[in-house]
Amino acid sequence: QQQVKQSPQSLIVQKGGISIINCAYENTAFDYFPWYQQFPGKGPALLIAIRPDVSEKKEGRFTISFNKSAKQFSLHIMDSQPGDSATYFCAASLESGGSNYKLTFGKGTLLTVNP
């Protein structure tokens, strides 16, 4: 059972454009939603995260939009740059209730930003 569905699988954007990656989750108990960026040969790096008490979080060029009723959240990358070319993963976890921080990941989106 895939608890976090991510789309699209791949995305090509021109430099300066907006990249949008979407995720949907099934478990309504999830209360922590991070996005990770992964370059080839590297481990995932935390990019930005949101908790369901807010609908949007912005850090620099990266914005998470969160829709609790629709059980969806998305990553927007403004002014996309070739250096943003990487694989992006959304994830979700149950943060509350103890120290179990198991992350459930989407399958990833390969972003290519053309110069």
Added chain:
Amino acid sequence: ETGVTQSPTHLIKTRGQQVTLRCSSQSGHNTVSWYQQALGQGPQFIFQYYREEENGRGNFPPRFSGLQFPNYSSELNVNALELDDSALYLCASLSYNEQFFGPGTRLTVL
């Protein structure tokens, strides 16, 4: 840099063998998780250790086992290796409610 290191970087084993992968995190990070990332897939949770005790396990068989040591370093052991165990194995250290991943160990099973 996340402060999480893993060794070895790459490893080649044959089916049926056993393997031990190692992870070291910054002092005070008392929660470590291990994930398996197959090629082209997102990481999948294997298990988590908190203060040297297993504290949560994903859908992996018992031949996947782990240890966490008093210095918060950790090991992932896999017995009776199968071809499908070929993957990138990641450990993640918990700090200020955020998980930081190491670079991973690429395991190839032939």
